[in-house]
Amino acid sequence: MPIVLIVAEQQPDGNLRKATLNAISAGKQLAEKAGGELHIALVGKDPAKAGDELKGFGAKAVHVGAAPELEHYLAETYAPAIAALAQELKADYIGMASTAQGKDLLPRVAGRLRAAMATDVMAINGSGADITFTRPMWAGNVFADVKLTTPVKVLTLRATEFTAAAGGQGASEVKAFSPKVEASKTKFVDFKEVKSARPELTEARVVVSGGRGTKGDFKEIEGLADDLGAAVGASRAVCDAGWVPNDLQVGQTGKVVAPALYIAAGISGAIQHLAGMKSSKTIVAINKDPEAPIFQVADYGMVADLFKVLPELRAELAKLK
Amino acid sequence: MKILVTAKRVEDPESKIKVKPDGSGIVQEGLKYKINPFDEIGVEEGLRLVAKHQGEVVVVSIGGKEVQEQLRHALAMGAHRAVWVNHTGPVDQLGIAGLLQKVVEKEQPDLVVLGKQSIDDDQNQVGQYLAEFLGWGQATFASKVESMESEQEKNKVPAIVVSADKKSVQVIREVDNGLATVECQLPAVVTTDLRLNQPRYASLPGIMKAKSKPIEELSPAKLGVDVTPAIQVLKMSSPPPRKAGIKVEDVPSLVAKLHNEAKVV
Numbered sequence: 001m002p003i004v005l006i007v008a009e010q011q012p013d014g015n016l017r018k019a020t021l022n023a024i025s026a027g028k029q030l031a032e033k034a035g036g037e038l039h040i041a042l043v044g045k046d047p048a049k050a051g052d053e054l055k056g057f058g059a060k061a062v063h064v065g066a067a068p069e070l071e072h073y074l075a076e077t078y079a080p081a082i083a084a085l086a087q088e089l090k091a092d093y094i095g096m097a098s099t100a101q102g103k104d105l106l107p108r109v110a111g112r113l114r115a116a117m118a119t120d121v122m123a124i125n126g127s128g129a130d131i132t133f134t135r136p137m138w139a140g141n142v143f144a145d146v147k148l149t150t151p152v153k154v155l156t157l158r159a160t161e162f163t164a165a166a167g168g169q170g171a172s173e174v175k176a177f178s179p180k181v182e183a184s185k186t187k188f189v190d191f192k193e194v195k196s197a198r199p200e201l202t203e204a205r206v207v208v209s210g211g212r213g214t215k216g217d218f219k220e221i222e223g224l225a226d227d228l229g230a231a232v233g234a235s236r237a238v239c240d241a242g243w244v245p246n247d248l249q250v251g252q253t254g255k256v257v258a259p260a261l262y263i264a265a266g267i268s269g270a271i272q273h274l275a276g277m278k279s280s281k282t283i284v285a286i287n288k289d290p291e292a293p294i295f296q297v298a299d300y301g302m303v304a305d306l307f308k309v310l311p312e313l314r315a316e317l318a319k320l321k
Numbered sequence: 322m323k324i325l326v327t328a329k330r331v332e333d334p335e336s337k338i339k340v341k342p343d344g345s346g347i348v349q350e351g352l353k354y355k356i357n358p359f360d361e362i363g364v365e366e367g368l369r370l371v372a373k374h375q376g377e378v379v380v381v382s383i384g385g386k387e388v389q390e391q392l393r394h395a396l397a398m399g400a401h402r403a404v405w406v407n408h409t410g411p412v413d414q415l416g417i418a419g420l421l422q423k424v425v426e427k428e429q430p431d432l433v434v435l436g437k438q439s440i441d442d443d444q445n446q447v448g449q450y451l452a453e454f455l456g457w458g459q460a461t462f463a464s465k466v467e468s469m470e471s472e473q474e475k476n477k478v479p480a481i482v483v484s485a486d487k488k489s490v491q492v493i494r495e496v497d498n499g500l501a502t503v504e505c506q507l508p509a510v511v512t513t514d515l516r517l518n519q520p521r522y523a524s525l526p527g528i529m530k531a532k533s534k535p536i537e538e539l540s541p542a543k544l545g546v547d548v549t550p551a552i553q554v555l556k557m558s559s560p561p562p563r564k565a566g567i568k569v570e571d572v573p574s575l576v577a578k579l580h581n582e583a584k585v586v
Contacts, residue, residue: 187504301566
C-alpha cells in the first residue's frame with residue numbers, strides 16, 4: 001500500500017506552522033488517489049507538543065522524533081532524520097508545505113534518496129500508480145503536468161492551493177522514534193524574526209499591497225490594512241528600494257498569496273508580482289496608469305491616484321461598520 | 322579562493338511566455354535568452370568574493386552550443402574561465418546536480434554559488450541536491466538585509482562573509498518571517514536570492530577580453546553521468562484566464578461592488 005509521508009514544520013517558538021495543515025490536506029488527497037495511507041513526521045529538539053496537535057487529522061500515525069542536535073533547523077541535520085524515517089516506513093511520497101524550510105529541506109531529502117521532486121505542487125491528478133502533479137513554471141505563466149518516475153517521489157505543496165485540514169478526526173497513533181543524527185558541516189548562528197502585529201501574508205484573508213506608486217509612503221496602505229485586519233504586501237521594486245522589509249514581497253521570488261481580497265495600490269503588475277497574487281479570489285487595482293498590466297487580472301480597477309483613493313476608501317468602508 | 326558559479330540559459334524574464342497549442346512546450350519564436358537572473362547574482366557575488374580574497378571564478382553551463390552566449394556574458398562580467406557541458410537533450414534537476422557534482426570533483430572549488438532557482442522551471446532544487454551529493458554544507462537563499470539602492474549599501478555587512486582562516490563562510494539567509502544566519506565549513510554550496518547584490522554590467526573591455534577567455538568543453542558521457550530525466554513534463558497549459566474585470570469610476574461604487582457583489586468587505 002502506498003505510503004504518503006507529510007513532514008510537519010514547527011515555528012521557532014515550537015508551535016506548528018499553519019501551512020502544515022494545508023500540506024496535510026494535500027497529503028490526504030494524495031493518499032486517497034494513490035490508494036494508500038497518510039503518515040505525518042515531525043522532528044526537532046522538543047516536538048512533543050506540536051506532535052500531539054497533529055493527532056486529530058486522520059493520519060495512520062504521527063511519527064515524532066526528538067534529538068538535542070535538532071534544536072535549530074538545518075537542512076543538513078533534518079534531512080538524514082527525515083530520509084531515514086521515510087526509508088523505514090517505505091514511504092512512496094514525501095511531501096511538505098512550500099515554505100522556505102520545505103524548499104530548503106526536501107530537495108536535500110530527495111538527494112539522499114535519489115528521488116525526483118516537484119516543487120510548488122498545485123494539484124494532484126490521476127489515481128493509483130498513475131499520479132501526476134500540476135506545478136507552475138515561468139512565474140506561473142505556464143502550468144505543467146509532471147510525472148516523477150523514481151520509486152520515491154518528493155513534493156513541496158503550495159499551501160494556497162489546498163484548504164487547511166481540519167482537526168478533530170479521531171486520534172492518530174503518536175509514535176516516538178529516534179531520529180538519525182549526523183554530524184553537520186553547517187552550524188546555526190542566529191535567527192532574527194521579523195515580528196508584526198498584522199496577520200502573516202500567506203495566511204491573511206485580506207492583503208493590501210503597495211508598489212512604486214507609493215513612492216515609499218506606506219502610511220495609507222498600512223492604515224487601510226489595519227482597518228481591514230489585513231496583511232501588508234509589496235511589490236519587488238518597493239522591497240529592492242529598501243522602502244519596506246523584504247519579507248513583505250509578494251511575487252515569484254517572494255511570497256505566494258491567495259487571499260479572499262487583494263488590493264494592489266500603485267502596483268503596475270510585473271510578471272514577477274502577478275505570479276504571487278493571481279490566485280487571489282477578488283483583486284482590486286488602483287493605479288494612475290490605465291495601461292498598467294495589473295488591470296488585466298483585476299476584478300475591479302480604478303484609474304486614480306492612490307493617495308486620493310485610499311483615504312476615501314477607508315472613510316467609505318468605515319460607513320459599512 | 323576558487324569559486325564555481327552556474328550560468329543557466331533561460332528565456333528573458335520580461336518575455337511573454339506562450340504555450341504551444343498542443344501543450345508540448347512553449348512557443349520559442351521571438352524569445353530572447355539571458356543568463357538566469359539568480360545565476361547572474363551568483364556570478365556577481367563570486368566576483369566580489371574573489372576581489373576581496375583573490376582566486377578565480379569559474380563559470381559552468383549545461384546545454385547546447387548556444388549556452389556559450391551565457392558563459393561569454395559571465396566572462397565579460399569578469400569570470401576567469403568557463404566550463405561548458407555540451408548536452409542538447411532534456412535534463413532534469415537530478416541530472417544537472419549529477420553533472421555539477423562531477424564538475425565540482427574535477428575543479429575542486431572552495432565554494433559553489435548557484436541561483437536559488439531558475440526562472441523557467443522554478444524548481445529550486447539543484448543547489449540542495451548538489452550539496453547532498455557532495456556531502457557539503459548548504460546555505461540557500463543568501464540575501465542581504467538592506468536596500469540595494471541605498472547609499473550606505475557598500476558599508477553594509479555582506480551576506481556571505483569568509484572567515485579569516487578561509488575555512489568557513491557565514492551566510493545570511495532570507496527565510497519566512499525573518500533572517501537566519503548559518504556558518505558552513507568550506508567547501509560549501511550557497512544559493513542566491515534576489516537581494517544579495519546588484520549584478521554589474523559587462524563593460525566593453527570586459528566583452529572584448531571575454532572573447533579570448535577559455536571555454537572548456539565537457540559532456541555527460543565524458544563526465545560519466547546518466548542524465549535520463551526522472552521528472553517528465555507531460556503537458557503544459559496556460560493558467561485559466563481570470564474573468565474580465567471592470568473599471569469602477571469612484572470609491573463608493575468600488576465599495577458597493579466589494580460589499581454586494583464580491584462580498585469581501
